[in-house]
Amino acid sequence: MRRHNRTVLLRRLHIEGPCTRASLAAELGLNRSTIKALVDGLAESGVVEERVPRQRSGAGRPSLLVLPQAHAAVVLAVDIRVEQVSIALVGLGGEILGRNSWNLRVRTREPAEVATHVVDSALLLAADLGVRMVAAGISVPGVVRRSDGFVHEAPNLHWTDVPLGDRLGSVFDMPIMVGNDAELGALAEHLRGSARGSSDAVYVTADVGVGGGVISDGSALRGTAGYLGELGHMVVNPAGRSCYCGSRGCWETEVGERALCRVLGLREGAPRGSVVAELRALAADPAQVRSRLGEFADWLEVGLVNVVNVLGPELVVLGDLFTALPASLIAEVAESVRERSLVSRAVGGTRIVTSTLGADVTLLGAAELAFESVLGAV
Amino acid sequence: MRRHNRTVLLRRLHIEGPCTRASLAAELGLNRSTIKALVDGLAESGVVEERVPRQRSGAGRPSLLVLPQAHAAVVLAVDIRVEQVSIALVGLGGEILGRNSWNLRVRTREPAEVATHVVDSALLLAADLGVRMVAAGISVPGVVRRSDGFVHEAPNLHWTDVPLGDRLGSVFDMPIMVGNDAELGALAEHLRGSARGSSDAVYVTADVGVGGGVISDGSALRGTAGYLGELGHMVVNPAGRSCYCGSRGCWETEVGERALCRVLGLREGAPRGSVVAELRALAADPAQVRSRLGEFADWLEVGLVNVVNVLGPELVVLGDLFTALPASLIAEVAESVRERSLVSRAVGGTRIVTSTLGADVTLLGAAELAFESVLGAV
Structure with a gap:
């Protein structure tokens, strides 16, 4: 029990950051003496440090601030x-x-x-x-x-x-x-990013490959024998290009980095920097966005409709290369997905956002x- | 604890059927006196009955057979x-x-x-x-x-x-x-059908609508706020027919009962009996199967590739109207799905079978x- 409480407290400090003893007690539903014993134990082993908080609220002795020690x-x-x-x-x-x-x-x-x-x-x-x-x-x-x-x-x-x-x-x-x-990526978004506090979220990311991670009912979805599904190899365009995986018209083939290079008129395999620069330049010219990225956006939309209808998330977070797409395009795709997804309507409108955690x-x-x-x- | 053991024992009898005290002890990892106390309690309330088994194995006093009482x-x-x-x-x-x-x-x-x-x-x-x-x-x-x-x-x-x-x-x-x-349907298959003992399985069924249930890591997958995903509204044919859901070329639109009526040359909404009769007649003529059901099979295949690649099950069970399809067609589709699915290859070949639980x-x-x-x- 003590070991369990210690782990819960440590995870709280690790994920949410420094916190006063009083708040820890309230958040974790433990009494002050239990918190004191746990924190004293952690402080002795150098895992946390305690400090008098800078900002004091109200009168009386301030509750000590507990800080996780990075080196521990x-x-x-x-x-x-x-x-x-x-x-x-x-x-x-x-x-x-x-x-x-x-x-x-x-x-x-x-x-x-x-x-x-x-x-x-x-x-x-x-x-x-x-x-x-x-x-x-x-x-x-x-x-x-x-x-x-x-x-x-x-x-x-x-x-x-x-x-x-x-x-x-x-x-x-x-x-x-x-x-x-x-x-x-999904784990990071769930613990530290846009999907914090969301129990049903999907993270979709594009680099050369396209992939997705699923948080269902608060924890990561796993497939058989620990093999996760591969969202990038969902077929979105049955008449599309052959994919190395043995299938055709996979989401990855239609909205991965190589597809983006094609629609932008860059050679496949162009450095990431030039892809991003081209997207930035394009974003400044709304008329161009739809004419050059329209088909790309359509395949992004079909895949997202499927993600929403099959997995029923309340939130979809788009990462990596998708974060470089013009915001107007993302907004338009998100709106279409909400309109044409039965499940999105049921859950009151699935939110579709871009990741804010950056390249890390x-x-x-x-x-x-x-x-x-x-x-x-x- | 006793309440928990009682529920586990009852669930075992409910799902797996009559069982000797000795086997219950071995299966549930409880000692004989605990089993005796639980069974005695259940027998007193009329929830189970005990009988001397008909077939005796070995010498000595036979272990009593415990039977759940339907009326309880x-x-x-x-x-x-x-x-x-x-x-x-x-x-x-x-x-x-x-x-x-x-x-x-x-x-x-x-x-x-x-x-x-x-x-x-x-x-x-x-x-x-x-x-x-x-x-x-x-x-x-x-x-x-x-x-x-x-x-x-x-x-x-x-x-x-x-x-x-x-x-x-x-x-x-x-x-x-x-x-x-x-x-x-997925729950029934998991407890009493082809997916017994499988921790990662998908049940896909076609009536007028097409839907799916997912067992992931041994329990049913739920979406946000208890809303399950709708596999039937995954887009498989972006150039396909409009679906009432607001989307286009949904799996349901391509492989639901109405689609089957169309490819069989029956009017949409024909009685189930005539759809099944037509499929039976067709099954006797292999050359006809591919020529008349070929496109239907292609859309079934695209949807199944997506189910396997997105959800990573070890087993897919096809139910209801799909069980009336010619066995040769199902075998062919299953083989293609395994060949073109990255995830199926990773898990050693996803099995695709038809339900044996029938209409119930x-x-x-x-x-x-x-x-x-x-x-x-x-």
Whole structure:
């Protein structure tokens, strides 16, 4: 019981930040003496620090402010993308303490070498910061088995059957958790982003691939054997282009980065910077938005109608490349989706918004995946 | 604790049927004296009966067989369809004790009158059988809020905003649970049909409408505010026919009963019997199957690819009208879905089968919904 309360309190501080003892007692429904015992224990082990709050409210002795100590639990977060790998050391409370990234156009994408470089880089960074890592969370743009971090297929990386979890586990003596990029984006949005407080939300993201993560009734939806569904391989255009997955007209094929390059008149595989620059320029000219992005918007709409009708979320958060689309286009698509979705009407209008967590969303999700496995043991 | 064990034991007997004390002890991980106390208590209240098993195995005193007594808990199951309403009284153990149905082409579909007739009919049936109803489960082909049985929209019945749960609750002094037909079909398949023992399964059914229920990680998936997703309104053919829902080329529009009538050359709204007869005749002529049902099969395939890629089930069960399709067609579609679905390949090949529970699947699901609410109190 005490262990359970300690974990709940720690998770509260980790996710929501510093808080007074009094508020902790009220929020968690525990009495003041229980809170005191828990906080004293955590303070003794250096996991939290207590301070007199700067702003005092009312008379009397102020309730002490409890602050999580970043160094008390540091996790390694790894975001493997098609174009680059980012690693970060993230402290208790969610602050990024240090980071490092490298371009995969320059370095090889070969799985064993990516893994080796992640290890070397993480050890260097940890030594440099003088911290000890207690767990790792790794995001991969592909079909991942959660139980042991086996990557079944990460097509845009050309990875097949990579035992990534086992490989890193043989080097690091700590829990290694591997997740799908969209699933971890959803986790980050749920804990720290636009989907906070929403129990039924979907996060949809576009990089080279398109993927989605689902929060259902407050927790992440998993498929069979830990394999998550792949929203990007929902067919939206049966007469569309062939997809490497063996299907045709997948959402990814119609609204992924390559499709965006095509409609913008850029070569497929153009650097992300030029795609974003082109979208920014376009946003300034509303007439152009509809004429050049109209068909793209139609496929985005069909996929979103399906997401809403099949999964029934109250909120859809669009991430990564979608955040660079003109706001007017997103608003128009969101409105059409609400109009033509039976389920949206039932739930009183599904909200469709763009992510505000920026480029670090997946990295933050990977960190939270790692924290999930260790918060009970800090 | 004792109450919890009692409910678990009762649910085991209700779902799996009669069982010896020794097997109950082994299955539930309880010791023999605990089982004895629980069974004695249930026998005293007339909920179970004990018998010496007919087939004795080995020497020594045989373990007594524990049988659930149907009359100990009788629920009302109601299956409201577009064409007809069926009601049944179902006893503990799942046996149908008596039933009654009426055609909605003859009687009105007006919600208040349907509700009144359900009440009258159920009371007559209960009096006739000499049983007392303890809960009701009602299946509606539409978007239903589970919390209070509010029917937001049941388009093929032309029902909008019907407080069905409250209406029946004001007459019956017992729990009234209302669910979506496909969701309840999924529940029945999960508890008593092809999806027994499967923790990630999808049930897809076609009547006039097409719908689906999802079992994820062993329990039913719910959308926001208890509104389930509507698989039938996933867009599979963006260039397809307008759907009443405000969208276009929905799965329901392409593979529902009306679509089947069109491809079979029957008038839309032809009686179910003639649709099934036509399909049976066709099944005898393999060359005709592909030429006449080819396009229909393509849309079935696109929808199933999406179901598998989005939800990642290990098993898809096809129900109702789909069970009348030629077996060769189902096998061909299943094979194509496995070939072109990334997620199916990851999970080792999603199985796609037809339901074996027959026409009562939804009624059985409605009964289980009712039992869920009372098994703890029997």
